[in-house]
Amino acid sequence: MYVQELEPVADSLALSALVAALPLAVVLILLGAVRMKAHLAGLIGLAVAVLVAWFTYGMPIGQTLSSGVQGVLFGVFPIMWIVVNALWVYRMTVRTHHFDILRRSFGRLSDDPRIQALVIAFCFGALLEALAGFGAPVAICSVMLVALGFDPVKAAVVALVANTAPVAFGAMGTPVVTLSQVTGVPLETVASVVGRQTPLLALVVPLVLIWLVDGRRGLRETWMPALVCGVAFAAAQFAVSNFVSAQLADIAAALVGAAALIAVPSARKPAAEPVRAAVLTGTRSADLDQEDPRREVVRAYAPYALIVLIFSIAQIPPVKDLFAKATLAFDWPFLDVADSEGKPVGANVFSLPIIATGGTLVLVAGVFTAAVLGVRVLDSVREWGATVHELRYAILTVTSVLALAYVMNLSGQAATIGYFVAAAGAGLAFLSPMLGWFGVAVSGSDTSANALFGALQVTAAHESGLSPALLAAANSSGGVLGKMISPQNLTIACAAVGLAGREGDLLRKVLPWSAALLLVMCLIVMAQSTSVLGWMLP
Template sequence: MKWTQLVNPLDNIALSALVAVAPILFIFWALIIRRMKGYKASLLTLLLALLLAIFVYNMPVYLAVMSAVHGALYGLFPICWIIIGAVFLYNITVQSGQFEIIKSFMASVTTDRRLQALLIAFSFGAFLEGAAGMGAPVAITAAMLVGLGFNPLYAAGICLISNTAPVAFGAVGTPIIIAAQVSDLPDMAISQMVGRTLPILSVVVPLYLVVIMAGFRKSMEVLPAILVSGISFAFFQWLTANYLGPMLPDVIAGLASIICLTVLLRYWKPKANWRFQEEPPQTIETSRRYSAGQVLRAWSPFLMMTIMIIAWGLQPVRDALNFVGQLKFYVPGLQDGLLKADGSPLVIKPFDLNYLSNSGTALLLTGIISLPLVGMSFREGAKVYLMTLNQLKFPIITVASVVGFAFVANNSGMSITMAMVLASTGVLFPFFSPMLGWLGVFLTGSDTSSNALFCKLQHTSATAIGIDPVVTVAANASGGVTGKMISPQSIAVGAASVGLVGQESAIFRFTVKHSFIMLFVICVITMLQAYVITWIIPAYQVVETAAKTVATDLTTGFAYLLLLTAVMLMLALMVYLLNRRQTKDSVATLNS
């Protein structure tokens, strides 16, 4: 069966574009006006897209359905597989009680509210975004700030604004990975492009936060801390995104910012502590001191995660793991079954079930290895994993549905119809492209979902006006981060975590102007990247060279895996010995 895409099925590009954009308008209406649950809105959007593809674009039913299946498979693997692994690892630290040590350790570093906001809302929140995402950073950091005595409205608002800088690389790089899958661009190229945009925002956000809290004059009193926090984060975000890939920028940059700021505060303090005029009582214990072994034990799952993800990102390791376990197949009927409007074949990539080399597997293995280190049995770990699956069942449906819709829109020609209209904005399109990402995150609460919705559209529109598509695809992810703070889902999480349920409108009013200010900055940066500072665009190849398996890499890959095993064992042994020594010291103290 062969079918040729229709770009203008109604012989009127305006009407055709209105039909093509109908699923996006529907999800807007369902989420904002009807306040429908995300998974229901996503499923209905997919259904509407299928109906339009079949009855308006004349796409054969079989091809339309299999396009949706193809997209849903990509949503489940690797996207959801990575999210499940990340949240499972985070849940292990919570259920084992180790996360309480992390929270107390973070809160005990300083009593100044300005510095606590930098350390917890910005640096620690970014680390959590990279490790887990899915609303966890705002929920955890906002609750921590309220426990320290922050005004609940400021705690929620500050954490939502802080969450802008890391969102594009959240949940171990999931938004960038899905952007690459949808747009057919290399994930490394998108990572590099985003990594040359967001660090500018990352430098500014710490100052922005403190000015919101205490005003400009009081901000200057802690300028050294602001500079150390922002510059260290921005530098490591840029370095990791450009040279390691999209999976670890938040984790490494967040850890680096925490360490740099903590070291600074050991040798420098502001002249006077600053607090809010009226504060609720503090509920988090900050006077208790933990040993180095206890702190290392609490952080060990995340340290191991960082090591594992770095190892899994090395090409020789990927080749070795793919040699042992990988399955590629084409979705029946799609290969050679779809033709572009000009009659040329539409390239359909095979579904790659790289179940060993996928980063979600690295996260799962990290969680399993971490169980004995944090004092949990494997039976308890299995219960936590089942709890994680139950916790994520609706987000999994949402992601699979949204990616399924994206594939239907791309294969049917709806994306090209919308792109033709957007391309009519001509040279101004790069300025508007971040707004699509902002809109997508505002609607769905997820940069991943936004990228699934719009990245193919960004690619096609950029190609139509003659600019490098990696600029606008990356702009979709970068612009999306500025919509996170006003997304209804994010605001609901923030309100619930600080006890302001029913007062979501107050949080929205707190954050909305900051969302537009940051969006405007990203729009200007994207315009400059497209036409003025074009040297900043990374060089890349659209055709994946990784498909060529080099036999000589296998030996190197297996050697790296042996080295990884040795490093993990050494770290586990260090945690064990430090905690054993701590236990002996505690027993000796009790006996005396």
């Protein structure tokens, strides 16, 4: 048995923490300063983590490599298994042109560009984040807005800022699932606390989007639809994440938010021509006035309805129990680790949910989608293979980062850093979201930031007397606000709207909003750590 040691360097916690932080420092420097591609930075960081675990912490090389392999497996299944199948569904809608039908359908809901921004960037963007994440909402929504006549810069900024509130539950709950896995905090607990933090952002973001689209006039004229949309989104995200399923939180929030928005009478009023002339400064897509048969419109919405239906069925207790029986649990080979107190860690046993995982359920929805959209079997298989090829670097990035996280967590490196950071005491609650924000800003992924810093946050919480669930959730909730300024997302937004090379322009426009909303989240978490808002926690 390998027993984790907290002070392997000269019996000094500070020096040990400095050495333990080397893998993280290497990754962050390579990504932020050197601008190295994420998958290469992740692999180099993994190599540094292995060396530190082996030489400094004395973890046997066999166990070190075994812990990294476990991280790779978790990165492939269930994490990227969800993303691949979700993007596969999207690719089939593009192949059959039903995505264009969906875009035209959104354009007909309202001719007010301010309402269109809420429907597409906030509500539909949240649905895309729920199904796929990893940059898809920013790319797709910004293209949609440009097609409606938005200026490319404004379209990109709106899509980036909108991609905040749903991120923690994106890709069928992948960030919170990862957070639970690396921290040992039950998924239900993590999702419950995150579901009491990010909905507060959802109350504000629609109003921010209206301001970005049309300034004070927009807020004066359309604050009511924006507020109703935000409240409905927040209420649904809170209720579903706390009482139903983390995987369904964003899907429900997106659908309820959109329905509430369209239900507001003022949201359906035609926009005044001066508003349209001031806001829609780009070139409007020529096919927006094309009429689509009702049957094809229904088929365009069908993939998303199928996913909601299948996930809802999977939450029925008898069905859920049946699927759970297909979960494989086994002792992970070549791994026998105990924490610094001599207690075996949970990673010694690995669970593999074959059916009861979001990726498998999305795969089933994808099979039905292919049938509904009329995609032939061979073509659907080719699209799945093309999706894997498109995501090859993302798969390598996620697996390398999770392998790094597992090596750091199981060797004791994360625990050492956590004990050292705990010296911040009560101030840790205010700083905790900043760590997640920084991780996402650099890595571009809330999942990666949770894998890197989740265990550290929990260790620090234990030592400082704060709630481990609160700080773990704060890492994810703060992280969502770093998404809009991450180099990856900025590059995706620029590429989508034809602004290649202008990432700096977008950064200057979104950075103030990212920092302001981060401050709000820091204050929320700090208040939740005290009696002021402590009543909000489960």
